[in-house]
Amino acid sequence: MPEFDLDSFKKTWQEQPVQPKYDNLEILQMLNRKSRNYIKYIFWISVVEFLFFSVAGLFYFFQEEESDNFRKMLERLGAQEAPEVENNFGHAYLAIKILSLLITAYFVLKFYQNYRRIKIEENLKGLITRIINFKKTVNAFILISIVLLIAFMLVLTSFIFYTLNSQNIQPTSSNLTIFIVGIIVSTLLAISMIWVYYRLVYGSIIKKLDKNLKQLKEINSQEN
Numbered sequence: 001m002p003e004f005d006l007d008s009f010k011k012t013w014q015e016q017p018v019q020p021k022y023d024n025l026e027i028l029q030m031l032n033r034k035s036r037n038y039i040k041y042i043f044w045i046s047v048v049e050f051l052f053f054s055v056a057g058l059f060y061f062f063q064e065e066e067s068d069n070f071r072k073m074l075e076r077l078g079a080q081e082a083p084e085v086e087n088n089f090g091h092a093y094l095a096i097k098i099l100s101l102l103i104t105a106y107f108v109l110k111f112y113q114n115y116r117r118i119k120i121e122e123n124l125k126g127l128i129t130r131i132i133n134f135k136k137t138v139n140a141f142i143l144i145s146i147v148l149l150i151a152f153m154l155v156l157t158s159f160i161f162y163t164l165n166s167q168n169i170q171p172t173s174s175n176l177t178i179f180i181v182g183i184i185v186s187t188l189l190a191i192s193m194i195w196v197y198y199r200l201v202y203g204s205i206i207k208k209l210d211k212n213l214k215q216l217k218e219i220n221s222q223e224n
Contacts, residue, residue, distance in 0.1 A: 028124060028219060031212045035131055036118045038205050038212075042138065043111040045201060050104045070156070074163055077171040077179060082163050089159045096152050103148070107141045124220050131213050135206060142198045146191055153187045 070089050071081065114134045118127065160179070164171065171179070 027215070028127075031216055032118065032127055035127065035209060035212050036115065038209050039111065039115045039118065039134055041205055042202060043108070043115050046104070046108045046111050046141075050101070050108050053104060054101060070159070073160055073179070077160070077164060077175055078169050079163050079167055082167070085159060085163050085166075089156075092155050092159070093152070096148065096155065100145075100148050103144055107137065110137050124216060128213065128216050128220065131209055131216070135209065138202055138206060142194075142202070145194055145198075149190050149194065150187065153183060157183055 070086055074080075074082065111134075114130065114137065118130055
């Protein structure tokens with residue numbers, strides 16, 4: 001009986017070709033399904049956001065909270081009540097809310113279209129292109145949300161200073177400083193909250209899409 005040589009056996013075993021568990025086509029199909037699901041998650045999150053802000057907008061439509069806050073700011077700065085300006089501010093605020101809802105609805109539609117356009121049988125380059133375009137759409141959604149917030153703060157500040165100027169009021173330096181610092185801090189805080197929210201909610205899904213995109217590009221480089 002021949003003597004068993006462990007070293008020779010290990011060497012022979014290590015030299016055996018390793019068969020891949022999945023071929024590129026199977027991996028592509030799995031990545032396609034995963035990417036489709038991630039985009040679907042973002043679509044449903046955006047739907048919930050749209051419904052939430054729609055309901056909140058309807059609720060606040062019957063409230064006068066923004067007008068009251070605007071009036072209180074004027075009082076702190078020494079201005080008198082200005083019903084016409086308050087009314088115009090209310091219209092401007094309503095226009096921004098409606099614009100925000102329309103933009104959100106537009107992106108909900110875009111996310112849905114991205115989801116519908118990704119097919120399991122789609123070719124590799126088409127899938128890579130769609131994922132890249134989807135990431136750009138998400139980034140645009142986040143950026144526009146921040147721009148709308150800044151626009152609202154600018155409108156608020158403009159109405160405040162217009163009222164002060166029309167009433168020939170020079171607020172004390174301390175009150176003016178408090179107002180300006182308050183506006184800046186509120187804006188930065190709100191932007192930070194928006195950024196953190198989207199990074200936590202959308203960012204985690206985008207990271208997974210990035211991972212898929214990297215694997216897809218590796219497969220693409222192997223095929224070329």
